[in-house]
Amino acid sequence: MEQERALALRVVMMPRDTNVYGTVFGGVILSYIDQAGFVECRRHGRHRWVTAxxxxxxFKAPVQVGDIVSLYARPTRMGTKSITVQIDVEAERYAGTEVAHVTQATVTLVSVGPDGRPIPFRDPPTFVG
Ligand SMILES: CC(C)(COP(=O)(O)OP(=O)(O)OC[C@H]1O[C@@H](n2cnc3c(N)ncnc32)[C@H](O)[C@@H]1OP(=O)(O)O)[C@@H](O)C(=O)NCCC(=O)NCCS
Structure with missing residues (x-):
C-alpha cells in the first residue's frame, strides 16, 4: 500500500538564505530536503542515519524571503538498512495565499552503527543519547 506523505519540516526563509538576486539559494533547499529525509527515517529507527x-x-519555482516552506516526506522504499524517501517542497508566499510547488526529490538514507557501518534499521535503538 502506498504510504501517505507527512509534514516533516516547515521553515521561514530569512535574508541569510538568499543569493545576490534576493531569492533563496538552491543549496539551502537541498539542505532542508536532507533534513526532511532524516526526520522521516528517524521515525523508523533510532540510529545514526547518513545520506547515501x-x-x-x-527547481520549478523560486523561493523568496518570507516564504513559508513546507517539506513533505513519503517513504517509497523500505529496505533493510536503508529507506528511500520522496520529498515534496512547497512555498507559501509571504505576500498572498499562493502555494508554489518548488521541487521534488528522492533521497536514500542508510542506518549506521557507532562504527559508521550499515545496520538494519529495525534493530533496537543504537542512538539514545
Ligand atoms: C552510505 C554508506 C553507509 C553505504 O555503505 P556500504 O557499505 O556501501 O553499504 P552497503 O552496500 O552495505 O548497503 C547498505 C544499504 O545502503 C544502501 N545503499 C548503499 N549505497 C547506496 C547509494 N549510493 N544509494 C542508495 N542506497 C545505497 C544499500 O542499498 C543497502 O540498503 P538495503 O539494506 O536497504 O538494501 C557509505 O557509503 C557511507 O558512509 N557514505 C557516506 C555517507 C555520508 O557521510 N553522507 C553525508 C555526506 S556529507
Whole structure:
C-alpha cells in the first residue's frame, strides 16, 4: 500500500538564505530536503542515519524571503538498512495565499552503527543519547 506523505519540516526563509538576486539559494533547499529525509527515517529507527544518495532535483519555482516552506516526506522504499524517501517542497508566499510547488526529490538514507557501518534499521535503538 502506498504510504501517505507527512509534514516533516516547515521553515521561514530569512535574508541569510538568499543569493545576490534576493531569492533563496538552491543549496539551502537541498539542505532542508536532507533534513526532511532524516526526520522521516528517524521515525523508523533510532540510529545514526547518513545520506547515501539524492536524485536529480529540478527547481520549478523560486523561493523568496518570507516564504513559508513546507517539506513533505513519503517513504517509497523500505529496505533493510536503508529507506528511500520522496520529498515534496512547497512555498507559501509571504505576500498572498499562493502555494508554489518548488521541487521534488528522492533521497536514500542508510542506518549506521557507532562504527559508521550499515545496520538494519529495525534493530533496537543504537542512538539514545
Ligand atoms: C552510505 C554508506 C553507509 C553505504 O555503505 P556500504 O557499505 O556501501 O553499504 P552497503 O552496500 O552495505 O548497503 C547498505 C544499504 O545502503 C544502501 N545503499 C548503499 N549505497 C547506496 C547509494 N549510493 N544509494 C542508495 N542506497 C545505497 C544499500 O542499498 C543497502 O540498503 P538495503 O539494506 O536497504 O538494501 C557509505 O557509503 C557511507 O558512509 N557514505 C557516506 C555517507 C555520508 O557521510 N553522507 C553525508 C555526506 S556529507
Amino acid at each position: 544518495s539524492m536524485d536529480r532535483v529540478d
